[in-house]
Amino acid sequence: MTPRRIAPEHAPAAPAPGNVVSAAHGPGADEGMIASWRYRRGLPLLARGPVGGRIYARLVARAGGAHAVERRRAAVARLVRWYGVDARRAAAIHRACLLSEAQEEADSLRFMHDPGAFERWLPRDVPALPAGPVVLAGLHLGSPVLGFLALRRRGVRDVHALVRALDDGNPMQDEKRRWGEEKLAWVRSVGRGGIFGTEPAAIAAARDHLCAGNAIFAALDVPGDVVGRSAVVEMHGERLLFASGVLQLARLTRSTVVPMVALGSPRGLRLRFGAPIAPGGDPAAATFAALGDFVDRFPDEWWMWPYLRAASGDRESAAGD
């Protein structure tokens, strides 16, 4: 399948050869001046405390819902098609998603300055993972990066994340990149490492890590047109293209795939796991079915509504073309 190019402003923050979790929280819903204010002023000034963080997230959601017109249209149209809700309800869900994404930024910044609060916010423990190598299949939903840190700090297994470098090959607005770099440094520090890049040597190291019986965490909802390998997945009658590199890594290493999401709230972080998908055969269908169930349960937490890509030959479905 030939990868298609998309305009930089529509590229997710962290797509990579396979699927990765974004250090900069996936796609932003803002552009130009709004992005500049968001990362230079809004986030650092407002989000040091929980109340300011919630104000920041609401402001970002409101601005994103109002100004990123093409993305809002794409998200609303998809929500209407998938769930049969009216456009007003769909717009409200989309705003909630923007809020979810901004809230993880705010939470991250707050916890950078208050490590004790972060420890109290994390779940006390994490359920045991299946024996042998495990690929934790996540989504850009809720609090994926903080969920990974919960796995690192509370889990009994050595879980690494696949994270795309914040380099020139990963286009994003300058202020957002600086925030992403700051956050990635924090994640490395708090997680005591645990990050693999996505270049060939790092993927080979990730293979070693799995072969040694450890675990990898990655978000699998990266649009399949910005990566080398993709799978066509049908969701609610729509044929979508998702990156499939991580699932290929799971096949190579005979890893069990465990779908998971992390949901933040003022009370703390909750991790939810789907039924493990045993190694053998192609795990794509079962994995995306389980991830689709999470999306259906928490549609107002999924950040990717505007960014999904229709499979080649199907009707174009991503915002901004």
Place this chain on the structure above:
Amino acid sequence: MTVLERVTKVVAAVMRLPEVGLSTEARLTSLGETDSLTLAEIATALDAEFAIHVPSDEMARAQSIADLARVVERVTAGR
């Protein structure tokens, strides 16, 4: 069949290239289309072919099929 011939066969299969005429000294990336998973796929195929585990750092240093064959010989010798 020599180690080099077996490694060539593995690389050709993974990269979906004709085995005949494949340069064993050329850079792997010049042989055909590669991406970030190709190296891991070759490593896995070599593991299966030779019943070994080829470590990632050795794989990352290998530039060509001949390099890979030397890696396999080293790992096999150290077993």
